[in-house]
Amino acid sequence: MSEATQTVGERNFIARGWDLGRKIDPRYLIAFLITLVLVAAQLRYHMVGGYDRLVIALGVCLATEAMLSWFDRGKVVNLLSAYISGISLTLLVKPQGGALWPFVLGGFIAIASKYVLRYRENHLWNPTNFAVSALLLAAPDRVSVLSHQFGNDLTTNLVIWIFGLIIAARVGVLHITLTYVASFLLLNTARAMTLGQPVLPEIAPITGPMYQLFIFFMITDPRTVVRGRRRQIVVAIIIAVMETLIRFASDKGWPLPTAFNVAPAFLALAMVGPVAKWLDLRRVAYK
Amino acid sequence: MLRDETSAAGIHFVHHRPSFDPKIANVEPHIAALGASVSVTDFDGDGRPDLYFTNSAFGQLNALYRNKGDGTFEDVAASAGLGELNRPGEGVSMGAVWGDFDNDGREDVLIYRYGYLALYRNLDGHHFQDVTAEAGLHRWVNSNGAIWLDYDRDGLLDLYVTAYFRNDVDLWHLATTKIMHNSFEFATNGGKNLLFHNLGNGKFEDVTDKMGVGSTRWTLAAASADFNGDGWPDIYLANDYGPEELYLNDHGRRFVLTTAGLESESKSGMSVTLGDAFNRGRLDAFVTNISERGYLFQNNNLRLNQMSESKRFRNVAEGEIADAGWAWGAQFGDLNNDGANELFVANGFISADRNRSYWYAMSKIAGANGRLFEDAASWPAFGNASLSGYEPSRVYLNRGVAGWVDVAKQVGATDLYDGRAVALADLWNRGEQDVIVANQNQPAIVYRDIPDSANHWIGLKLLGTRSNRSAIGAEVELESGGLKQRRIVDGGSGFSSQNDRRLHFGLGGREWVDRIIIQWPSGVRQILQRPAIDRILTITEPER
Numbered sequence: 031m032s033e034a035t036q037t038v039g040e041r042n043f044i045a046r047g048w049d050l051g052r053k054i055d056p057r058y059l060i061a062f063l064i065t066l067v068l069v070a071a072q073l074r075y076h077m078v079g080g081y082d083r084l085v086i087a088l089g090v091c092l093a094t095e096a097m098l099s100w101f102d103r104g105k106v107v108n109l110l111s112a113y114i115s116g117i118s119l120t121l122l123v124k125p126q127g128g129a130l131w132p133f134v135l136g137g138f139i140a141i142a143s144k145y146v147l148r149y150r151e152n153h154l155w156n157p158t159n160f161a162v163s164a165l166l167l168a169a170p171d172r173v174s175v176l177s178h179q180f181g182n183d184l185t186t187n188l189v190i191w192i193f194g195l196i197i198a199a200r201v202g203v204l205h206i207t208l209t210y211v212a213s214f215l216l217l218n219t220a221r222a223m224t225l226g227q228p229v230l231p232e233i234a235p236i237t238g239p240m241y242q243l244f245i246f247f248m249i250t251d252p253r254t255v256v257r258g259r260r261r262q263i264v265v266a267i268i269i270a271v272m273e274t275l276i277r278f279a280s281d282k283g284w285p286l287p288t289a290f291n292v293a294p295a296f297l298a299l300a301m302v303g304p305v306a307k308w309l310d311l312r313r314v315a316y317k
Numbered sequence: 318m319l320r321d322e323t324s325a326a327g328i329h330f331v332h333h334r335p336s337f338d339p340k341i342a343n344v345e346p347h348i349a350a351l352g353a354s355v356s357v358t359d360f361d362g363d364g365r366p367d368l369y370f371t372n373s374a375f376g377q378l379n380a381l382y383r384n385k386g387d388g389t390f391e392d393v394a395a396s397a398g399l400g401e402l403n404r405p406g407e408g409v410s411m412g413a414v415w416g417d418f419d420n421d422g423r424e425d426v427l428i429y430r431y432g433y434l435a436l437y438r439n440l441d442g443h444h445f446q447d448v449t450a451e452a453g454l455h456r457w458v459n460s461n462g463a464i465w466l467d468y469d470r471d472g473l474l475d476l477y478v479t480a481y482f483r484n485d486v487d488l489w490h491l492a493t494t495k496i497m498h499n500s501f502e503f504a505t506n507g508g509k510n511l512l513f514h515n516l517g518n519g520k521f522e523d524v525t526d527k528m529g530v531g532s533t534r535w536t537l538a539a540a541s542a543d544f545n546g547d548g549w550p551d552i553y554l555a556n557d558y559g560p561e562e563l564y565l566n567d568h569g570r571r572f573v574l575t576t577a578g579l580e581s582e583s584k585s586g587m588s589v590t591l592g593d594a595f596n597r598g599r600l601d602a603f604v605t606n607i608s609e610r611g612y613l614f615q616n617n618n619l620r621l622n623q624m625s626e627s628k629r630f631r632n633v634a635e636g637e638i639a640d641a642g643w644a645w646g647a648q649f650g651d652l653n654n655d656g657a658n659e660l661f662v663a664n665g666f667i668s669a670d671r672n673r674s675y676w677y678a679m680s681k682i683a684g685a686n687g688r689l690f691e692d693a694a695s696w697p698a699f700g701n702a703s704l705s706g707y708e709p710s711r712v713y714l715n716r717g718v719a720g721w722v723d724v725a726k727q728v729g730a731t732d733l734y735d736g737r738a739v740a741l742a743d744l745w746n747r748g749e750q751d752v753i754v755a756n757q758n759q760p761a762i763v764y765r766d767i768p769d770s771a772n773h774w775i776g777l778k779l780l781g782t783r784s785n786r787s788a789i790g791a792e793v794e795l796e797s798g799g800l801k802q803r804r805i806v807d808g809g810s811g812f813s814s815q816n817d818r819r820l821h822f823g824l825g826g827r828e829w830v831d832r833i834i835i836q837w838p839s840g841v842r843q844i845l846q847r848p849a850i851d852r853i854l855t856i857t858e859p860e861r
Contacts, residue, residue: 075502076581126614127639170611177613177680178501182687230689231681231697238684280677288611291677 056201056252057110063197064117064247067190071121071239074186077179078120083133087123088116090137098145111157111253115140118158118247122240123165124174132173136161147304150311154304156251163300166289175293180239187237194246203250209263210249211236213270221274225281232277235295244295254303256310265306273298319652319712319729319752319764326744326763327389328382333374334758335409335431337488341496343698347675348488349373350667351461351481352431353737353755354412354813358424360397361442364778366742366817368753369394370761371410371428375403379410379428388745398445399426399437405489408432408457412738412813416465416474417786418515424787429460429478431488438519453520458484459508465789465808466541466550467838468528469569473515474785474808477552479536480508494694498535499687501585504558506691507535530572534559538588538812542600542805543792545624548840550790555586555604561618563630578629584615588812592649592658593803594619595717598794600803602630603660605644605812609705612676617644617662638713638721643705646739646812650750652712652728654772654823656800660713660721663736663754663812668706675702707733710754734759742817746853748774750821755813773824776853779806783839784858787818790838795822796831819853 068084071077078084095112099105116137125132140161144153147160165173180186198204214236222232235241249255249269255262276294279286290297323329332353337345352373357366365384372379378400382390394400403409408430415424423439434454437445449455459482465474482488483506486496498504509531513521525531534556541550549566556562561579564572587605594601599622606615616639620630641647643666649658667675678697682690689695710730713721725731734756744751749766756762768774775795779788789808794801804820824830833845837858848854 079582124614126608127616128635166611174609174611174614176684178683180502180684182500182502182685182690184686184688187686227697228695230695231678231685234682234685234689235680237686237689240684283673292611292680 057108057114059197059200060247061110061114063193064114066193067242068117068121070186070189071180075180079124080128082130084120086130087119087133087137088113090134091116091119091141094138094141098141102145112141114247115157115161118243119161122158122162122176122243124176124179126172129172132165132169136165139164149308150315152253152307152311154254154307155300156248156254156303159248159296159299159303162293163289163296166293166296167287170288170292175296176240176243177238187242190242190246194242198246198250201250201252203252203255203262205259206250206255206262206266207245209266210245210270213267214273217270217274218277221278221281240293241295244299248296249299249303254307256306257314261310265302268306269298269302272302318767320767321729321732321762322765323761323763325388327391328368328761328763330370330380330382330392330761332370332755332758332761333372333377335373335375338491340491340494341488341693344693344696346667346669346699347696347704348693350735350757351737351813352409352411353757353759353761354410355738355740355753355755355761356413356415356815357740357742357753357817358415358426358815359818360415360424360439362423365746366744366819368740368742369399369413369415369426370755371412371813372403373409373411375405375409377403379403384744397443398447402428402430402435411461412463414463414465414809414815415787416789416808418465418474418476419519420473420786422786427463427465427476429458429463431459431482433457434460434478448519451519453522454513456484456511457487458511459486459488461813462536462538463809464539464541465787466552467785467790468512468550468566469514470549470838470840471517472781472783472785472839473517474787474789475515476513476521477530477539477541478511478513479539479554480510480533481535481537481557482508484508495692497691497693497696498558499691501558501683504535504687505533507533509533510536510539510554528572529574530564532556532562534562537586540589540591540602540810541790541808542591543836544600544622545628550838553589553591553602555589557585557587559586560584561586561589561604575628577624578631579620582618582632584618587644588646590647590649590811591805591807594621594649594658594715596657596801598801598803600792600805603647603649605641605647605662605664607643607705608640609643609676612680614640617641636720637723641711642708644711645737646754646814648739648741648811648814648816650741650752651821651823652750652752652766652768654748654768654774654825656797656802656823656825656827657715657717659715660711661730661739661741661752662711662713663739664705664710665708665733665735666705667703668733668735669703670701671703671707673700673702675699675704678702679704706735709733710736730764732762734762737812738814739811740814740816741821743776743819743821743853748776748821748851768823772826773828773850775822775824775830775848775850776819777822777833778819778853778855779835780855780857781837781839782858782860783841784837788837788858789818792836793820794834794836796833797824797827797829798831800824800827824850
């Protein structure tokens with residue numbers, strides 16, 4: 031086989047793979063990515079901290095989704111979303127001691143929020159974002175969030191970034207991811223310069239595991255983003271601005287609840303995301 | 318009850334932290350946050366435990382507090398020749414371990430530093446001579462821990478020295494600022510631990526590579542015991558920025574790194590202490606870690622020794638015992654003489670400005686790529702921030718299956734110092750487990766233990782003959798009615814500390830001991846039937 035033929039063959043393979051990806055329900059791709067993160071994290075870094083956590087988080091999310099959807103709609107809906115929430119909670123929640131209740135409570139409120147906190151038949155918060163933010167706000171003495179448990183290793187990060195970017199592109203939310211990342215870099219560089227601090231530590235968080243989950247699973251959640259590419263970009267920028275403001279307040283030592291210092295991106299999304307979604311739903315309704 | 322007896326005992330030691338190369342000034346409070354240590358010895362052989370505290374600033378003196386026997390102590394470090402250990406070009410003290418390496422009946426001391434090791438031979442119970450160079454130990458090691466052990470059971474104490482920063486790093490003259498860990502969870506770029514074999518002629522030989530124990534995992538503490546019951550002392554490591562490690566001793570020929578269930582929880586091991594947590598007749602391991610509300614719950618580990626059954630340790634730390642803040646030194650000891658071990662845990666990292674915490678700053682880089690924070694220059698400036706400061710010590714009362722509960726406030730351990738090393742000793746030979754805590758950049762504190770007077774006790778002072786004279790590594794099992802307890806004579810335990818070589822057992826209301834089984838390091842097994850109680854017995858190893 032000539033080199034030219036081989037190159038064409040490779041292109042065809044990639045094209046076929048991309049076409050196949052287009053036919054798959056995006057939720058399966060997202061589920062694949064979160065599973066990849068989980069497996070990589072556990073095999074390489076023993077990050078889960080006990081399979082009982084995984085079983086409980088998944089079990090509670092799936093059971094809650096099945097139960098509430100049956101009550102709400104008279105049928106059990108596709109459980110992929112609950113699966114993604116369960117895996118995300120397993121990865122993100124790091125409790126005190128061997129406590130398992132944060133996974134029970136977190137799983138329940140993540141899914142329940144979709145059925146309770148609604149506007150015009152849509153939920154407003156990304157379920158995992160809502161659960162983690164609530165746990166951090168309510169019980170910082172008992173719950174922390176994923177920080178350095180991912181090994182600080184470039185290779186693993188790169189694998190997740192590459193898969194994440196491909197899948198985000200396929201799902202049609204890559205512009206949200208890239209907008210947020212660009213905004214984060216710009217705003218936090220500006221923040222560092224304003225405060226007279228070195229830039230590197232201020233932009234370093236974006237390479238961390240918490241942010242990988244944030245940019246590939248939370249801020250891009252197809253069910254909770256606003257409609258329209260431009261509006262999505264604007265909202266992503268506003269979230270980044272809100273996060274920068276939270277960080278600025280932390281820099282100044284303002285007396286914020288611990289959750290804001292620990293997970294400013296999560297709290298920014300938890301505050302901006304639902305408002306944006308509510309306005310979006312309202313706008314569409316009045317058209 | 319614990320009562321602060323520091324001033325009454327005449328102990329006025331204040332630790333001073335070091336200063337380093339200005340190139341790492343931005344993180345100096347963090348890097349200079351270790352060095353307060355305390356070790357217990359009876360250097361003058363008068364039957365009363367003495368205390369040695371290390372200091373860590375150039376020009377500041379270490380202190381050797383001689384127990385005068387009247388309830389007070391006097392600092393004799395200067396006359397003993399053990400005061401001036403903190404000098405430019407040599408390094409600053411991080412801790413000390415005592416052991417009779419030449420079996421002459423007098424305890425010698427190894428001082429480990431960020432700098433050169435220093436071995437001092439006890440000449441006459443009053444004066445010490447620096448024999449580092451003759452012993453072949455003139456090595457630069459950025460060490461926070463060392464233990465004496467007789468790994469080959471030849472009756473001579475060998476030496477295991479742990480290393481933190483790389484051994485080619487001179488913290489006062491840095492060629493590079495890339496001196497930090499490259500992962501918060503799996504770093505292997507620390508200094509190389511070293512094992513020195515005692516040749517018996519006053520010299521030591523580096524056998525690290527030959528024996529396979531040269532971990533580079535940022536070890537903060539080591540402990541040794543025969544965990545798997547094969548008669549050979551193994552080595553357990555508490556590593557910062559990584560999982561704990563267990564090196565099993567293969568008949569003194571080599572050590573084999575085994576997982577034993579330790580690999581699944583990668584944390585920040587600050588110290589390791591050994592004790593029989595639930596009166597099973599086993600030595601379990603308690604490893605302290607870091608917890609801070611909202612940011613990080615690494616949780617302490619209470620690892621039950623199940624090596625004989627399953628070749629594993631099982632972590633059972635739950636509830637209060639799992640979270641002692643930023644925990645450092647810890648020791649098992651029967652503080653109330655009820656027959657079950659309590660746990661004393663010192664904690665708190667850096668107490669400075671109460672209104673500024675470095676946790677937020679550290680969280681920015683904690684998840685980042687390792688290459689960033691490997692460079693100390695990349696760390697956010699520390700300034701005058703606190704980092705898990707002003708944390709109270711914990712005293713965990715052992716309630717058996719009901720778990721451990723912190724009673725520090727109730728029993729009187731109320732200080733908020735930045736505790737590092739904890740040592741236990743019966744300072745006044747009254748059947749108590751007094752607690753001595755060395756605090757970083759702050760005064761040391763001595764808590765006198767006041768156990769329930771209705772409870773009985775027994776103390777054992779072991780003298781090796783075939784084994785090393787200090788009896789380090791001897792394991793003792795006591796049986797009294799249904800009560801079983803195991804203890805070990807340690808050659809270093811906890812964080813930068815060493816307990817009284819004499820073993821203390823609380824008996825509760827039991828008025829007799831059925832028998833005591835002593836497993837000497839030489840392999841000799843000695844059984845004492847119905848020994849007298851409420852006193853300290855001196856037991857000499859039988860010749861065979």
